[in-house]
Amino acid sequence: MTERGTRPAVWQTCTITEIVEQTPSIKSYFLQLSRPFTYMAGQHVDVRLTAPDGYVAMRSYSIASAPSASDVIELAIERLPDGEVSPFFHDVAAMGDEIELRGPIGGHFLWPERPSAPILLIGAGSGVVPLMAMLRHRRDLAQSVPTALLLSSRTERDVLFRDELLSLETADPNFELALAITRESPRRTTDFGRRIDSAMVAEVIGRLPGMPEHVFACGSNPFVNIAADGALMAGLDASIIKTERYGG
Amino acid sequence: MVTRGFFGRNSGGDEADRIPPGQHVVDHWPVLTAGPTPRIETADWKFTLKIGPKPVKVWNWSEFNALPKTKMTRDIHCVTTWSKLNTAWEGVTIDDILADAGVERLTEFMLAHCFDGYSTNVPLADLASGKAMVALNYEGQPLARDHGGPARLLVPHLYFWKSAKWINGLQFTERDEPGFWELRGYHIYGDPWREQRYTND
Numbered sequence: 001m002t003e004r005g006t007r008p009a010v011w012q013t014c015t016i017t018e019i020v021e022q023t024p025s026i027k028s029y030f031l032q033l034s035r036p037f038t039y040m041a042g043q044h045v046d047v048r049l050t051a052p053d054g055y056v057a058m059r060s061y062s063i064a065s066a067p068s069a070s071d072v073i074e075l076a077i078e079r080l081p082d083g084e085v086s087p088f089f090h091d092v093a094a095m096g097d098e099i100e101l102r103g104p105i106g107g108h109f110l111w112p113e114r115p116s117a118p119i120l121l122i123g124a125g126s127g128v129v130p131l132m133a134m135l136r137h138r139r140d141l142a143q144s145v146p147t148a149l150l151l152s153s154r155t156e157r158d159v160l161f162r163d164e165l166l167s168l169e170t171a172d173p174n175f176e177l178a179l180a181i182t183r184e185s186p187r188r189t190t191d192f193g194r195r196i197d198s199a200m201v202a203e204v205i206g207r208l209p210g211m212p213e214h215v216f217a218c219g220s221n222p223f224v225n226i227a228a229d230g231a232l233m234a235g236l237d238a239s240i241i242k243t244e245r246y247g248g
Numbered sequence: 249m250v251t252r253g254f255f256g257r258n259s260g261g262d263e264a265d266r267i268p269p270g271q272h273v274v275d276h277w278p279v280l281t282a283g284p285t286p287r288i289e290t291a292d293w294k295f296t297l298k299i300g301p302k303p304v305k306v307w308n309w310s311e312f313n314a315l316p317k318t319k320m321t322r323d324i325h326c327v328t329t330w331s332k333l334n335t336a337w338e339g340v341t342i343d344d345i346l347a348d349a350g351v352e353r354l355t356e357f358m359l360a361h362c363f364d365g366y367s368t369n370v371p372l373a374d375l376a377s378g379k380a381m382v383a384l385n386y387e388g389q390p391l392a393r394d395h396g397g398p399a400r401l402l403v404p405h406l407y408f409w410k411s412a413k414w415i416n417g418l419q420f421t422e423r424d425e426p427g428f429w430e431l432r433g434y435h436i437y438g439d440p441w442r443e444q445r446y447t448n449d
Contacts, residue, residue: 050251098252225285225394243283
């Protein structure tokens with residue numbers, strides 16, 4: 001048995017074609033692949049930076065763009081105050097720079113091939129990136145599978161892809177967006193003005209027309225634990241809950 | 249290829265020769281798990297040794313804790329590129345588990361099984377001879393749930409996905425049977441010093 005998404009990945013050089021400031025701490029980097037690959041929504045790439053003395057720093061970043069025929073992929077990178085790679089991207093990287101990466105990687109946290117039963121997505125901060133790839137893929141294929149996204153951010157300005165998500169919700173009756181804004185009052189009555197908890201997860205599940213058969217949760221370990229426990233307490237089976245937690 | 253404007257935080261210190269290629273040292277301990285974090289009470293805990301489909305011996309928590317304990321301080325390396333140095337563990341070596349069951353080298357390969365359905369394959373040669381243990385304590389404390397408590401496999405010389413959390417059994421297999429991540433694009437063996445991260449690396 002071999003799962004989806006297991007083809008070997010080779011290193012390639014890509015070029016930064018565009019940088020977009022998305023939130024005060026997150027920028028999108030559009031990368032032109034020199035060796036285009038097909039990928040699935042939810043997969044990531046490894047990025048490799050090399051110093052003049054040969055020192056190498058490597059990190060994984062989820063792909064935010066939807067699978068398509070394009071040879072440009074989008075990564076959304078949050079600036080981590082004590083980081084090594086993310087400050088390079090935020091402070092140094094410029095359009096035209098060449099970056100090495102390999103991908104696609106990951107055969108678990110993947111949007112199902114032909115989804116029919118409801119899907120629950122739960123993310124915090126830049127944890128929405130792989131979920132955004134899933135939502136964009138769903139939109140591009142005009143899939144009508146009922147889907148809800150519970151997205152936690154500090155403030156409204158920190159909501160990554162906020163305008164796109166709001167437009168998507170307006171345009172698609174089968175997509176529910178629930179924001180959890182932790183450090184200010186939310187603007188919409190359907191959003192939450194507190195940190196994630198089990199009651200919130202249960203309420204968002206209740207906005208779907210049926211019990212979800214797939215749950216994807218992505219964020220910090222404590223956040224993902226609360227999200228997954230909330231889904232379990234709502235009666236969902238552990239086997240349908242896929243999680244991705246920030247690395248180190 | 250040198251990346252324009254990147255100089256990195258190359259420690260270059262005494263520890264540089266302990267850090268495999270592409271890894272960086274962390275002081276904290278990141279948690280990575282593919283699903284919900286299971287809750288396993290020690291009253292419900294059991295560990296099964298199998299040969300193929302056949303159970304050979306089952307230990308409950310107190311029986312397992314009565315086995316000889318071994319301490320090990322090792323560097324650990326996660327495929328997501330963090331490494332943590334000098335991690336201090338205590339547990340039961342695979343040698344002592346096999347000895348208690350009266351079993352010797354039956355096949356060349358083992359598959360570790362876990363309460364959450366996770367599995368990972370490790371050759372017996374990498375588990376025996378004091379190389380690996382089922383760890384019960386970390387830094388003198390019971391292993392935390394987030395890190396695989398009550399018990400996890402510890403195979404410190406391989407990428408850390410091989411050190412399966414929430415372990416509940418070891419199984420001798422005739423062939424090297426790929427486990428959870430090995431079926432999902434990760435390397436069958438996972439040696440950090442040879443950067444065996446993904447299939448065919």
